Amino acid sequence: MPSAFTRILPTGRIFSLRACMALLLAAAALLAGCESLSPAECATADWRQLGVQDGNRGRSDRAAGYYESCAKAGIAVNVAVYRQGRDQGLVNYCQPANALNEGLAGNSYEGVCPAPMDPNFRNIHGIAWREQDARKTLVRVQQEQDRMQSELRDSKTAEDRKRTLREQLSRSDRRIEDARLALRDASYQLDRLRSDMRQRGQY
8 A cells, every 4th residue: 555655556556655746847847948067167066156157147947957867976955045045035136127138138027026026026027128129120121121232223133133122122212211110219218217217226
């Protein structure tokens, strides 16, 4: 008869609680994205410091990935200490000024901030991210137009291709104007955000 620390699956196979936990951690690693460590790194890891680093970088919980890679080397991961360190790092990452910087840098937000801090971080990050994205979009469509104009001026370009290019260029003017309007709106929202953050002493 199985003990209280085992589970019987419908097929009759018995899994220990430890095995079940290993499977759950492995599944979590697949969902969060595995983060592997070498055996040497596992042996010398400062789990609190590693957690702080992951938190400072706005990373999702990597405990499952570390568990999987270190288990292969027979080395235990101090998950509790790692998560304490990560929580400490997230306090730094989730500051409003960092939300602005992360958004302007085009970095994604993994939804890692604690519930009380998440809405403000998400809002600031989103406004900043949209501004840099609008700026990149305008540069991209302008470069596309420049390439088409250069190809159109090229004497080696076939007449059929030139007709296609003229049609595309007639539409690109509108795309550039739309991109400029989008950037103007995004920049206005960003300026308002910065002004508000300055008043609150957040920037």
